[in-house]
Amino acid sequence: MRPVLRDEKLEAEFQKNGYVHVPFLSKEEVKYLWDKFFEVLKTSGGHVSPKDAGLDMDYTITYDFTFIDRNPDHKREVLKIIDEVFRPHYEKLLADYKPIIANYIRKEEQTGEVPLHENWAFADEKKCCTVSIWCPLVDSHRGNGALEVVPGSHKRFGQFRGPMIPWELEGIKDDIIKNDLVTCGIKAGEAIILDDSIVHYSHPNTTSDLRIAIQLILIPNEEPAIHYHMNQAVDNKTINILEVEQDFFMEFNPWKQPTEFKKVGEIPFVQKDLTYAEYRKKLNGPRYDEKPTFMQRMKAVFS
Ligand SMILES: [Fe+2]
Structure with a gap:
């Protein structure tokens, strides 16, 4: 497997748990990125909605982040601001990764629950891990919506993840x-580097203070970005594998059919809904990017 982190100890911890905790930004950089958030907000186009794709439906989202902004130039600017500060730090930590999406994630008072999910898949996860760097600009805890993870849940569930895929x-x-x-x-200013396939969540911000965190998503330099796409109205049994450029994510609207891409394959899809017991078993089973060990095969035979 291609390494994620340059440091051997951190790499072993990442592969075991699906995330690592590292020192990341200086106090000055935290202050700079906090101030920049309010400056760049002036170019925000507001949240993208189904109406932008010509659909007459209501939709509420419980948290506020750059990716759902209507203005692609705003998203490009946020990526530039964040990458300039993050790059010298992640280049030391990560084994040759490139950024594809950057988010300021804002939680105002009593808002901002992020439902339990895995991030989308952004590259072929049989070959590599894609990562998110999650870095809060204030001290984080459960009460203001810190990141919460299921340790060891990476590369176990939902291998082909995208916006319309159950x-x-x-x-x-x-x-x-x-x-x-x-x-x-x-x-x-500290950071969690997480595998995008780890199961994670965050509570609403129940304090009276604004909580801003940053997420930067990166994929290996040599890998093309991938978007798994299902058009449920046409065929809910097939996932299309699309190779996309970075700008695809800047222009993205979850309700629009994508136009700029290269289709490189298809995967048959069968919907499964795991019970809690099945989930627990799978959590302790082999990863989808590795062959099961002899012991794991034996366990499967006898269970
Ligand atoms: Fe996430």
Whole structure:
């Protein structure tokens, strides 16, 4: 497997748990990125909505982040601002990765629950790991919506993830939230580097202070970006594999059919809804990017 982190110890921890906690930004950089958030907000076009794609439907989203902005130039500017500051740090930590999406994630008072999910797949996860760097600009804890993860859940569930593809853990989200989360309560400027396939969540901000965090998504330099796409209205049994340029994500509207892409394959899709017991078993089973060990094969035979 291609390495994610340059440091061997961190790499082993990342592969075991699906995330690592690292020191990341200086105090000055935190302050700079905090101030920049309010400056760049002037170019925001507001949230993209189904109406932008000509659909007459209502939709509410419980959290506020750059990716759903209507103005592609605003998204490009946010990526530039964040990458300039993050790059010297992630180049030391990560083994040759390039950024594709950057988010300021804003949680105002009493808002901002991020439902349990895995991030979309952004490259071929049989060959590599894509990562998110999550870095809060204030000290984070459960009460203001720190990142919460299910350790070791990476590369176990929903290998082909995209906006319209049903998720096998959808029906048991509440049980997982109740039983399996670890809160990453980290200080301002520290970071969690997580595998995009790890199961994660965050609570609403119940404090009276604004909570801003940053997410930068990166994929290996040598890998093309991928978007798994399903057009449910036409065929809900096939996932299309699209190779896309970075600008695809800047122009993205989840309700629009994509136009700029190269289709490189198809995957048959069968919907599965795991029970909590099945999920627990799979959590301790082999990853989808590795062959099961002899012991794991034996366990499967006898269970
Ligand atoms: Fe996420």
